[in-house]
Amino acid sequence: MKTVIYTIASFAVTLALWELAVLAGDFDSALFPAPQDVAKAFGEIVANGTLYDGIAASMLRFVIGYLISVVAGIALGLLIGNVNVLFRLTNPVVQMIRPIAPVAWMPFIVLLIGIGDAPAIVIIFLAGFFPVLLTTARGVHSVDTTYLKVASNYGISRLKTVFGIILPAAFPQIANSLHIALGSAWIFLVSGEMVGTQSGLGYMIIDARNNLRPDILLATMIVIGGIGFVLDFLIGKFEKKVLTHYGVY
Amino acid sequence: MAYIEVRNVSKDFKRRNAEGKDSTIHVLDDISFEVEKGEFVCLLGFSGCGKSTLLNMLAGFEKPTKGTVSIDGEEVKKPSAKYITIFQHYGLLPWRNVKKNIELGLENKNISREEREQAAQKYLELVGLKGLEQQFPSQLSGGQQQRVAIARGLAVNPEILFMDEPFGALDPITRNKLQGDLLTIVKEQKKTVIFVTHDIEEAVYLADRVFVMQANPGKIQKIYEVKIQRPRDRNSNGFSMYRAAVYNKLFSIKEANIEYMI
Numbered sequence: 001m002k003t004v005i006y007t008i009a010s011f012a013v014t015l016a017l018w019e020l021a022v023l024a025g026d027f028d029s030a031l032f033p034a035p036q037d038v039a040k041a042f043g044e045i046v047a048n049g050t051l052y053d054g055i056a057a058s059m060l061r062f063v064i065g066y067l068i069s070v071v072a073g074i075a076l077g078l079l080i081g082n083v084n085v086l087f088r089l090t091n092p093v094v095q096m097i098r099p100i101a102p103v104a105w106m107p108f109i110v111l112l113i114g115i116g117d118a119p120a121i122v123i124i125f126l127a128g129f130f131p132v133l134l135t136t137a138r139g140v141h142s143v144d145t146t147y148l149k150v151a152s153n154y155g156i157s158r159l160k161t162v163f164g165i166i167l168p169a170a171f172p173q174i175a176n177s178l179h180i181a182l183g184s185a186w187i188f189l190v191s192g193e194m195v196g197t198q199s200g201l202g203y204m205i206i207d208a209r210n211n212l213r214p215d216i217l218l219a220t221m222i223v224i225g226g227i228g229f230v231l232d233f234l235i236g237k238f239e240k241k242v243l244t245h246y247g248v249y
Numbered sequence: 250m251a252y253i254e255v256r257n258v259s260k261d262f263k264r265r266n267a268e269g270k271d272s273t274i275h276v277l278d279d280i281s282f283e284v285e286k287g288e289f290v291c292l293l294g295f296s297g298c299g300k301s302t303l304l305n306m307l308a309g310f311e312k313p314t315k316g317t318v319s320i321d322g323e324e325v326k327k328p329s330a331k332y333i334t335i336f337q338h339y340g341l342l343p344w345r346n347v348k349k350n351i352e353l354g355l356e357n358k359n360i361s362r363e364e365r366e367q368a369a370q371k372y373l374e375l376v377g378l379k380g381l382e383q384q385f386p387s388q389l390s391g392g393q394q395q396r397v398a399i400a401r402g403l404a405v406n407p408e409i410l411f412m413d414e415p416f417g418a419l420d421p422i423t424r425n426k427l428q429g430d431l432l433t434i435v436k437e438q439k440k441t442v443i444f445v446t447h448d449i450e451e452a453v454y455l456a457d458r459v460f461v462m463q464a465n466p467g468k469i470q471k472i473y474e475v476k477i478q479r480p481r482d483r484n485s486n487g488f489s490m491y492r493a494a495v496y497n498k499l500f501s502i503k504e505a506n507i508e509y510m511i
């Protein structure tokens with residue numbers, strides 16, 4: 001209950017400061033819109049359908065890119081986590097590629113495959129893949145040896161041990177990486193769409209800039225933040241559920 | 250030929266010392282003993298004397314550096330479901346409920362789902378956990394979790410139970426209850442048990458024979474055959490005498506002549 005009150009207060013104070021900055025600051029009102037202008041612009045993009053189209057385009061890319069990164073990250077993480085040779089062979093290169101910001105890949109990818117859905121999906125994939133891959137591999141390495149002893153004691157096959165024992169045992173850690181990956185994938189979705197696409201929330205921002213519509217620009221930004229917040233909340237719930245199930249809480 | 254035969258077993262571990270150099274530590278030194286089918290043997294010794302290491306070699310999780318372990322005439326080279334190990338921290342899978350945990354070892358056997366569920370139910374009831382089949386390990390007390398682990402082990406019908414301080418994390422009342430229940434079950438099902446503990450009373454209460462171990466390097470210092478009828482009374486004179494004898498041996502105090510005293 002307290003949380004709800006604080007949340008409302010948090011937004012109220014922010015809105016008040018914003019309003020104050022608009023009133024006190026000597027900005028061109030067309031360039032620094034007040035909250036009510038942004039609300040109006042929000043109404044406009046809802047009414048004419050651009051917001052809906054933008055969200056739909058973004059969500060589709062997001063879901064595809066994120067799912068591929070999760071599936072590939074977990075699958076390859078299990079593989080390199082279980083086969084030590086592969087881990088030692090891939091780890092140096094992975095560690096070198098990982099710090100490259102996904103947006104830095106953008107020009108290369110656009111030159112390679114052109115603009116459209118693909119570059120944005122690739123960026124989301126890159127943002128999500130490495131945290132999931134490395135956390136899964138690390139999770140495999142840190143599985144309690146008692147579980148492995150139990151598996152060999154009961155004669156459980158190697159394959160069943162990987163999917164029936166090691167994967168679930170590492171799953172609390174993996175769930176945490178899914179949470180982190182979701183956040184960064186959402187962040188990089190927007191940057192991806194700002195460069196390589198003609199639709200989506202990131203494109204709406206660029207489009208609003210080109211049309212000198214900072215009110216639409218801010219409205220879109222708030223929508224991006226809101227969706228990110230909801231996604232984070234949902235996966236946070238999922239993560240907590242996993243941990244509770246495992247008796248961590 | 251004895252059922253379990255341990256012949257001149259030594260175990261060395263490589264360890265990196267403080268200066269970063271590899272050194273070898275001699276954990277177990279030339280251990281030999283035999284155990285008959287149906288016996289209940291306790292390995293008793295201070296922390297670090299190599300009890301778990303010895304048990305791990307019996308169970309096939311580790312190989313001796315020297316010597317051999319054989320069970321039923323066959324050299325132990327890897328773990329087998331004929332010999333189930335029960336761990337101090339239970340080793341239950343937290344993502345499976347009690348019933349599914351007990352079914353773990355039955356899943357790769359060629360039996361129908363119905364048979365599997367019946368077997369799980371039978372052992373669940375045997376360890377006194379009826380009604381808890383849908384609970385998850387995190388919802389159970391330590392004692393209940395260890396009961397699940399025991400039921401999971403018994404469900405695959407092993408010949409031997411290797412138990413590594415299984416009741417070490419439990420409070421004294423729960424521990425006494427579990428000791429009694431365990432004895433009833435394994436004697437009735439004629440299981441052979443090798444049970445690691447550092448609790449003297451537990452060893453004297455449970456064991457047909459108590460192997461007192463010494464450390465650095467680990468050896469079996471003395472074997473006590475506990476000739477007290479079951480159910481044993483922890484407050485009887487005979488019990489106290491064994492307890493005192495084992496205690497004195499363990500702390501290397503002048504040995505009481507137990508045969509003479511009884």
Ligand SMILES: Nc1ncnc2c1ncn2[C@@H]1O[C@H](COP(=O)(O)OP(=O)(O)OP(=O)(O)O)[C@@H](O)[C@H]1O
Pocket residue numbers: 262263264276294295296297298299300301302303447
């Ligand atoms: N994998 C290993 N590598 C190196 N040293 C080990 C390894 N396992 C055990 N040791 C060493 O061997 C010795 C005996 O260990 P072990 O776990 O068998 O003792 P324990 O009698 O079971 O002790 P506790 O009662 O504390 O469980 C210890 O000195 C330990 O540090």
Ligand SMILES: [Mg+2]
Pocket residue numbers: 300301302413
């Ligand atoms: Mg031990």
